[in-house]
Amino acid sequence: MDLVRHLECFVAVAEESHFGRAAARLGMAQPPLSQRIQRLERELGVRLFERTSRQVTITEAGTLLLAEAREVLARSESFLAAARRIRDGETGLLRAALTPDVSGETVAALLADFRRRHPGLELELRELSTAEQLAAFAAHELDVGLIHHPCDVTGLELGPVLHRDLGVLLPRGAVAAGLDEVPLAALTGYDLVLFPRDSAPAVYDDLLTACARGGYTPAAVRHGRGTSFVRGLVLSSGAVALGPRDTHLLAGPGDTDPDLVWRPLAGAAPAWRHSAAWPKGRGDAAVGAFTDAATHALRTTAGARFEPSARPLHLRPASEYWL
Incomplete structure (x- = not known):
């Protein structure tokens, strides 16, 4: 009945x-x-x-x-x-992730915008590398995330690709710190601090390739992900780090840090490329709201721009780096 x-x-x-x-x-x-x-x-x-x-x-x-x-x-x-x-994606739980390089200001802006768009939806936000997000998608443990390109996007749908120019973080006493823009070749002699390769292998290889093409082959690559740890390596071990200005590895805003400076790179500087990603066929209203909120937050707080050209997102042959 x-x-x-x-x-x-x-x-x-x-x-x-x-x-x-x-x-x-x-x-x-x-x-x-x-x-x-x-x-x-x-x-x-x-x-x-x-x-x-x-x-x-x-x-x-x-x-x-x-x-x-x-x-x-x-x-x-x-x-x-x-x-x-x-x-319709207007309530329930959305499992989302951001890469560790996203600044606190961007996270706060994203959360505020998302809550405004979907006040009845619970957002479970985690900090995961691109590789960790891809594994979570495959295990059906993640609904949407912000990933780095290039990576394996098989089975995923993507939001707009955003572009964040990279600069260099270096000791204030370094000769290159006096330049308005630093050529990659001017970093010769410094070790390079990068995120662990398994976090985003293709992005890692792309960065080393760009450095080599620009005339900079680091004597050693040191690995760090946490802000304090990377900062310590740059301060104490004759190393530099690459990252966008908004990663906030500096102790103060602008050039007020007594020990470190961030400078843009000269010429065709390498960049990080991001987009929201989600499993194919799962792009409901909640995923769309997260994508819009992440895109808006990166553009307003991190200076991200829409990708200037239709560069491919597919993976290139695996290697430590290639020329």
């Missing part, structure tokens, strides 16, 4: 006190309505209405059950409305 439909019939007859008017209200014929009321009475084991040729009167049992029936119908409508919101 369809309990909800039978209760709708019960409430309609109780409020109309007439089978004909109740049937018209429900958009059905009178005989099926009478049959549903009779079946409901059999299921409940109580008589809901007293019927005569002239009128229909609700019984005492019917009166006692009427409020409960209305509450069940209200809960049913609330349940169906919630299901529609979940189906």
Whole structure:
């Protein structure tokens, strides 16, 4: 028995006190309505209405059950409305991820924009490298993320590709620190601090290739991901680090850090390329809201720009780096 439909019939007859008017209200014929009321009475084991040729009167049992029936119908409508919101991506849980290089300002801007767009949706935001996000997508543990390109995007859909120019973080006493823009060749003699290669292998190889093409082959590559650790390596080990200005490895804004400076790179500087990504066929309204919020946050807080050219996103042959 369809309990909800039978209760709708019960409430309609109780409020109309007439089978004909109740049937018209429900958009059905009178005989099926009478049959549903009779079946409901059999299921409940109580008589809901007293019927005569002239009128229909609700019984005492019917009166006692009427409020409960209305509450069940209200809960049913609330349940169906919630299901529609979940189906349309307007509520529920969205599992999302950002790469570790995203600054605190960008994270805050993204969260504020997303909450404004979808106040009823819970956002579970994690910090995962591109490789970790790809593994989470494959394991069905992630709904949407912000990834670095190039990477293996098989089975994924992508949002707009954004471009963040890289600069160099170096000791304030370095000769190159006095330049407005630093040629890569001017970094010769310094070790290079990069994120671990397994975090984003193709991006790692691209950066080393760009450095080699620009005349800089580091004597050693040191690996670090946390801000404090990278900062310590640059300060103490004759190393430099590449990153966008907004990574906030400096102790103060602009050039107020007493120990380190960030300078843009001269010429055709390497860049980081990002986009939101999600499994194919899973791009609902919530994923769209996250993509829009991430794109807007990167553009307004990190100086990201839309990709200036249609560069390929596919992977190139694996290697430590290539020329």
